[in-house]
Amino acid sequence: MSVPDTSHARPGAGSDTAPVWVRNPALVFGLAAGVFLAGLGLVAGRPELAVVALPALVTAGFGARGRRSGLGIGGGAPVRTTTELAPSDSGRGVRYRTEVTATDPAEAVAVEFRVAGDRRHVVVVDARTAARLSGTVPVTHSGPQEILRTHVSLLGPGGTALSAPAAGPVASAVVPPPHLPVQHLPMPHRVTGISGAHDSARPGDGGEFRDVAAFTPGDRLRRIDWRRTARRAERPGDLYVRRTFATADALVVLVVDGRDDLGPDVTRWSGARHGAHETTSLDLAREAALSLATAYVGAGDRVGFRALGGAARSVEPGGGTRHLERLRSTIATVTPTGDADGPTRMPLVPAASLVVVLSTFLDDQPATMATTWAATGHRVVAVDVLPTPDLRRASRHERLAFRLLALEREDRLAEMTATGVERISWQRDDGSSPAVQLRLLSRPRRAG
Structure with a gap:
């Protein structure tokens, strides 16, 4: 997947947590070892054992002093943790800045970062450094997602007490999809705008x-x-x-099927969570939709957006820089609803428009809609956004189920093509660029 633009990342909210101080287990074991050595030296008449036990007993005394000052067992003053997100300077992820401010005196602060993909990183720093922690989280997927969450633990002066890990804020962001440069674009059967760049x-x-x-x-x-x-x-x-x-100008309507989100691994198509580093069908759909929207708006055409299921609102056709920003933010918010088999209402599209349907076409609903639009006089382009299937982990039964599903899908696509719907694949097995396929569909068409 191309490097996403993270200019729409939003800062996460801060949180206040009260640390629960407990005795350091190392202090308890050290105290027990010191008492044992001192008693053994007294019984055995070995004064050197008492000398060895002295550091442990002195440390225990500091621990008792820490307890009297409020760093023993019990609650302490709140710890303030804030996380802010921003685009990275290199554009290869999301940059974060985390500040941990503790009122109670602490010798060290342990911060556990859980980043996208359930990866965990633990850093242990002093209190001053904890107030300016920063880094970059690489992102693979576009759309709304959790970027970073934190857990904070404090170590008291002398290491005599520590606090249980407390959950900090969860920082989320809407990561806009990347877009490919597209120069040659298919046009509708006829253009009806008042002015534009097409005959x-x-x-x-x-x-x-x-x-x-x-x-x-x-x-x-x-x-x-x-x-x-x-x-x-x-x-x-x-x-x-x-x-x-x-x-x-041309009138283009992008229809994105956001009812499901499938990765390459076919063993996860039954509802299991896809891999963190796998490009999914919705990643490809968002990328394709934004690429086409950017190219058409740049050419002076009007572009609208419709969501076939999924959590995104519709955008009426329009043009200009502001309208493109509205399309970009709307396309980035397309997320699956979790009900891919439920009935979906057919979106309304204006007359004489080019309809671009972006879907995996694993069921009949998007194919039926595309065929209906083609039968009513629209030029329809079907963009297949199903990732290249990966069968390496599939069992014999899963391979058989996938074969049946693939045969049904190919029959559906063939019937759709026979009714006049043109088809391209955004991710092909031979690695050819979608821009090459779009160029074949961009031959000039003059209406009668």
């Missing part, structure tokens, strides 16, 4: 040559074709003008 079917200014016609009121003088007039004029005053096609 429409109606006469106007700015497009390619249409025909030569007699001058009529309203025609501009600069469009007079003097050569044609000299050859074709039958009487004085006859003028002929060159007419062109008007330009217009």
Whole structure:
């Protein structure tokens, strides 16, 4: 997966936890060893054993002093822990800054970081360093996700007491997907906008040559074709003008199937959590949707967004930088609902639009909708976002189940293609770029 843009990462909230101080087990064992050695030296008449036991007894005395000062068994003053997230300077993850402020005197602070993917890192520093901990968490997936959570434990002066690990704040962020540069884009069957970069079917200014016609009121003088007039004029005053096609913008609607989120490992398709470092179908869908939205808006076209299930709102078609930012934030929030088999309402799309359906097509609902849109006159492009299946961990029964599912899926895609739906794969086995496939679909189309 490409490096994601983390400009939309949000700071996490802080939390206050009261540490629960307990005796250091090492202090208890040291005290027991000191008493044992002192008693053994007294009984055996070995004064050197008492000398050896003296450091342990002195340490126990410091421990008793710590208990009298409030660092023994019981609660202490609250510990303030805050975590802030920001884009990393290299763009390869999310940068965090954690501050741990303890009111009680502490000789050391132990902070356990649990980062994305259930990886754990423990650092033990002094109280001053604990107030400026920072680092970078690498991220693999886009969308809403937990970035970092902390657990804090304190070590009292002299190591005589310590606090039980207390949960700190949980820092989450919405990581926008990356986008691929796309230059060649498929167009709808006809463009109906008022102005834009594409040739429409109606006469106007700015497009390619249409025909030569007699001058009529309203025609501009600069469009007079003097050569044609000299050859074709039958009487004085006859003028002929060159007419062109008007330009217009395209209308594109992106429909993302956010009902499920599948990784390459087919053994986890039954609902188990996918691997932390695996690019999933929703990662590919978000990347494809943002790539297409960025390219179309950059070309001056209007782009809308519809979510087929999933937790994301719809965006009406529009253009411009602000609209692209709205699309980017909406696409990043597409998350699975957990009910991939439930009925889904067919989204409404404007007339004369190009409909791009991004789905795994593992069931009939997205394929049926794509076929229906194609039958009503829309140009429909199906973007297959299913990751390349990995069968290395699959059992014999799982391989058989996957084979049946793959056969049904191929039949579904073939029927969809036969009805006029065009198809590309965002992640192909041969490694070809989606931009190459889009270029094959971008041949100019002129409506009648």
